[in-house]
Amino acid sequence: MSHDSHHAPVASKLDLAPERSDLGLIRPDRKTGWADWLTTVDHKKIGIMYGAFAMFFFLVGGLEALAIRTQLARPDNDFVTARMYNQLFTMHGTTMIFLGVMPLSAAFFNFLVPLQIGARDVAFPRLNAFSLWTFVAGAFVLNSSWLFEFGHLAGWFNNFSWYKSLVYTDFAPANGWFSYAPLSGTVGQADAALHAPRFTGVGTDFWIIGIQILGVASLAASFNFICTIINMRAKGMTMMRLPVFxxxxxxxxxxxxxxFPAITVALIELMFDRQFGANFFNPSAGGQPILWQHLFWIFGHPEVYILVLPAMGIVSEILPTFSGKALFGYPIIVFSGAVIGFLGFAVWSHHMFTTGLGAVPTAAFALLTMAIAVPTGVKIFNWLGTIWGGKIRFTPPMVLALGFIWMFMCGGFSGVMHSSAPADAQQQDSYFVIAHFHYVLLGGVLLGLMAGLYFWFPKIFGRMPNAGVAYLASGLVILGFNLAFGPMHYLGLAGQPRRTHTYHAGNGWETWNFVATIGAFILGIGVFLAFANLVWTAFKGKKCGSDPWDGRTLEWSLSSPVAEYNFAQSPVIAARDAYFEDKHGGRRIAYENDGGEAGVHMPSQSWMPLVAGFGFLMIGLGMPMLSMGVPHIGWLVIAGLTVMFIGIWLWALEGPGGYMLKTPAVGSTPSAPAHQTATTH
Amino acid sequence: MSDVAPSPAFLQEEVRRYHHFITLALWLAAITGVEIVLIFLPVPMALILTVLCLLSAIKFFAVIMWFMHLIYDHRLLFWLFVTGLALAFATFTAVLSLFAVERVDTKWFS
Amino acid sequence: MSQVSEPAHAPTSTGIEHKKLIMWLFLASDCMFFGTLISTHLLYRKLYPTGFTDAEGHQRFIQNLFNIELTSFSTFILLMSSFLMALAVSAMHKGQIKSFRRNVLGVIFFGLIFLGCQVFEFTHFFHQGLTIQNSVFGSTFYVLTGTHGTHVAIGILWLILLYFYSFTGKLGGHVGALDVEVAGLYWHFVDIVWIIIFTAVYLVEYLGPSGFWGTGLPLTK
Known part of the structure; x- marks a missing residue:
């Protein structure tokens, strides 16, 4: 039972002999530097890259937000044109949701899940790399629309015939992050080139294909994580011992x-409308634009919980750690999370109350929406129960996590307000809704994710962020955020409509808009400071031990930064909060003698996920250019499909490979702190 | 090919499954035949529709249980799939009933 | 030909192989995918029961367009391909690579016949005046059945690659059987989606005197 690809265990991958895959190509296992990062299948490195890209796009989306707030600082402003304003708020929403929050959550999934369940990697390491690169391709496609927009404004395309024949020249998406049909679709009969008249330019096509590609990335990653969590738990790690994160x-x-399948199909249908003259949402042929709203929100409402549940998981890890107590009501917190997820599929039409659903559906969706407040409230009371009577340490992550609780709660309250359909009719499309979901997404999700970054950064890089700067940044974020979005409750109820590029003086909106803009800039400075602190920490921060917070879950039992094999020996779990029990309780973690001299199996690195992701990039750039009418560009799409197919095919053919890595002898390993070595054998 | 020869008990089980597959294939063909005849019968439409739905559900579950081995495999797989199936069924039943004909102005187009 | 540390060999918490688990997760997700497509078709049938207008301006009815004999034939072919796929998986479990090849060739052949029927059907409907552009029915019908056809085509491609891969001698043992079984799960799923489409898209058009959706036109067949 041996395989020629398995050499004797090596101490470092640099000691490997060059090894050929089943295809006969040299595997990139021994690469260092850039090539190592591009071919890595290590969940920790992939997590770090997800995090880096997400933080970058957070800043991009933040700049877009600041441009929006600058425009709205005073009435009748002309800082940006109406068209640019539409593009800014569309790209701001899309960027923050799909390129900021989701990948930052994915960064935590990647880095933490295998460590928390006692595994050495995810179930499909190469699929994980594929998810990352496909996400990067989708992010690039979406943002390349800005490049085209600036090219258009700078007059780069003036001499091209395809450019001259464009009816609409908006190159960046301008439909809002929901791209409602028929604005995003077509009207009237298709011409000989199968194009029906449209309302918008190719910006919408960039949005369609960009979201489609990001969907592929999210789906692939999610299959992988479910598989990993269900199938790769260490011995003794039962489902009810899993960390809440x-x-x-x-x-x-x-x-x-x-x-995601609902939006995937909706995007396919919209793409067929725009590219091939189909009639799914074309009103003049009987298409029902309202169908787009249904399909979008069947995806869109669960998406809200996709954004917030990871942050809830993070907070559920941080509060017990800094309260010195076990999480209050663990089973009910887990159950509530699952109920929130389930109910999330049954409330989509509350985004559509004002479309006239009929009395019975409206009442049903209103009641179900109110019902979601119950499990959410249960979680909040459990968090309060966790810190109640605890010895609280106000570290930066704890401050941010506490901020999460009450800011998220404010967002929850206004959420319950517009779960009532008559009230919602007043609030729909006003700044009240903006205030609501920014309290949930910034006050909730951003604070939660920042708390997570400050909490796990010492584990990821082995360096401790500067606490003073962290406190300052947290204060600025919470202050600026409340200044920016608190007044919007009032503005909304006073009638200021959202998605409108300016407003006239004399409506009584001037003061609070100006305050909101000041708040937005304070918030921007705070986020930038927080991120700058983290980036500085990653390279220059003060080194810290492997368990600086007195952590509770398995990842804190490992060295910081974590060795590439994670666990020199697989842990056998005896309790929930396994590591805390190991340190302070009676139930020790045992270690299986499966590492050591025999070595730990490491998956081989691969170029193929990157190649497949590159295929998606080609498709993603080709499709909108096809829509522009750039000659011969269909070949780019075909080439992209081919590259993607070849990438996946060769990935299957090259075989998983792998090599054995020697782990340090028991006792000398930094992964097993001194007090544990006694229990190891 | 295989380095480890399958055990006799396993082979016996495979032979048993083989016969199940053949029986099922015959049933599937027969049910499809019945469906095609059914639509031309002068019987009330509601009855035919009920029977058609029932028959395709039977075919559907027969394929996932036997051809797709759910009856032999870990029960978790069955519940994972049924979760997706049930959610899709419930969601789109709701969507279809939300599109009540009398609430949509279709006069423009026909 | 087996690898010591092949992931499929590693014991898992549930005892289910990773590849099988992820394929079932994908299929659960795909239920929502086809659910969206099928319900799009159905709700437009509900709103517009009268069919479509062709290029000459004639009102056309769906019953007169569909060819139930052809569709029944291709449904039967797809069901039988599913049967052969089950046999191919069974053969792999027994380590009978030759039997696997025979059966999988049958699956590929039947899959191609199904696709051929679909190409014929699309061409026929196109000449009858149904296009993706001229009606909502055309859009939903072509995109729904076309997406299903794309799934079939991907399945055929996958099986062809597995067929040729089996000649390299690397397809065997537990890992090989699992790889074939996972491809089989995909193939069967494509089949059960067609079971639903056959009833929900085709058969209901023949119910009662004027089809389930009620065109007001007696069925002339």
Missing amino acids: TWMTLVTSALIILA
Whole structure:
């Protein structure tokens, strides 16, 4: 039972002999530097890259937000044109949701889930790399629309015939992050080239294909994580011993695999309308634009929970750690998370109350929406129960996590307000809704994710972020955020409509809009400071031990940064909060003698996920250019499909490979702190 | 090919499954035949529709249980799949009933 | 030909192989995918029961367009391909690679016949005046059945690759059987989606005197 690809165990992958895959190509296992990062299948490195891209796009989306707030700082402003304003708020929403929050959550999934369940990697390491690169391709496609937009504004395309024949020249998406039909679709009969008249330019096509590609990335990652969590738990790690963050990852992944197909199909249908003259949402041929709203929100509402549940999981890890107490009501927190996820599929029409659903559906969706407040409230009371009577340490992650609770709660309250359909009719499309979901998404999700970054950064890089800067940044974020979005409740109820590029003086909106803009800039400075602190920490921060917070879950039992094989020996779990029990309780973690001299199996690195992701990039750039009428560009799409197919095919053919890595002898390993070595054998 | 020869008990089980597959294939063909005849029978439409739905559900579950081995495999797989199936069924039943004909203005187009 | 540390060999928490689990997760997700497509078709049938207008301006009815004999034939072919796929998986479990090849060739052949029927059907409907552009029915019908056809085509491609891969001698043992079984799960799923489409898209058009959706036109067949 041996395989020629398995050499004797090596101490470092650099000691490997060059090894050929089943295809006869040299595997990139020994690469270092850039090539190592491009071919890595290590969930920790993939997680770090997800995090880096997400933080970058957070800043991009933040700049877009600041441009929006600058425009709205005073009435009748002309800082940006109406068209640019539409593009800014569309790209701001899309960027923050799909390129900021989701990948930052994915960064935590990647880095933490295998560590928390006692595994050495995810179930499908190469699929994980594929998810990352496909996400990067989708992000690039979406944002390349800005490049075209600036090219258009700078007059780069003036001499091209395809450019001259364009009816609409908006190159960046301008439909809002929901791209409602028929604005995003077509009207009237298709011409000989199968194009029906449209309302918008190719920006919408960039959005369609970009979201489609990001959907592929999210789906692939979610299949992988569900598989990992269900199938790769260490011995003794029963489902009800899983850390809550891992539980929320499982629920979130389930939501993704069940919600994304609806938007995938809706996007296909919209693409057929725009590219091939189909009539799914074309009103002049009987298409029902309202169908787009239904399909979008069947995806869109679970998406809200996809964004918030990981942050809830993070907070559920941080509060017990800094309260010195076990999480209050663990089973009910897990159950509530699952119920929130399930109910999330039954409330989509509350986004559509004002479309006139009829009395019975409206009442049903209103009641179900109110019902979601119950499990959410249960979680909040459990978090309060966790810190109640605890010895609280106000570290930066704890401050942010506490901020999460009450800011998220404010967002929850206004959410309950517009679950009531008559009230919602007043609030729909006003700044009140903006205030609501920014309290949930910034006050909730952003604070939660920042708390997570400050909590796990010492584990990821072995360096401790500067606490002073962290406190300052947290204060600025919470202050700026409340200044920016608190007044919007009032503005909304006073009638200011959202998605409108300016407003006239004399409506009584001037003061609070100006305050909101000041708040937005304070918030921007705070987020930038927080991120700058983290980036500085990653390279220059003060080194810290492997368990600086007195952590509770398995990842804190490992060295910081974590060795590439994670666990020199597989842990056998005896309790929930396994590591805390190991340190302070009676139930020790045992270790299986499966590492050591025999070595630990490491999966081989591969170029193929990157190649397949590159195919998606070609498709993603080709499709909108096809829509522009650029000659011969269809070949780019065909080439992209071919590259994607070849990437996946060769990936299957090259074989998983793998090599054995020697782990340090027991006792000398930094993965097993001193007090544990006694229990190891 | 295989380095480890399958055990006799396993082979016996495979032979048993083989016979199940053949029986099922015959049933599937027969049910499809019945469906095609059914639609031309002068019987009330509601009855035919009920029977048609029932028959295709039977075919559907027969294929997932036997051809797709759910009856032999871990029960978790069955519940995972049924979760997706049930959610899809419930969601789209709701969508279809939300599109009540009398609430949609279709006069423009026909 | 087996690899010591092949992931499929590693014991899993549930005892289910990773590949099988992820395929079932994908299929659960695909239920929502086809659910969306099928319900799009059905709700437009509900709203517009009268069919479509062709290029000459004639009102056309769906019953007169469909060819139930052809569709029944291709349904039967797809069901039988599913049967052969089950036999191919069974053969792999027994380590009978030759039997696997025979059966999988049958699946590929039947799959191609199904696709051929679909190409014929699309061409026929196109000449009858149904296009993706001229009606909502055309859009939903072509995109729904076309997406299913794309799934069939991907399945055929997958099986062809497995067929040729089996000649390299690397397809065997537990890992090989699992790879074939996972491809089989995909193939069967494509089949059960067609079971639903056959009833929900085709058969209901023949119910009662004027089809389930009620065109007001007696069935002339």
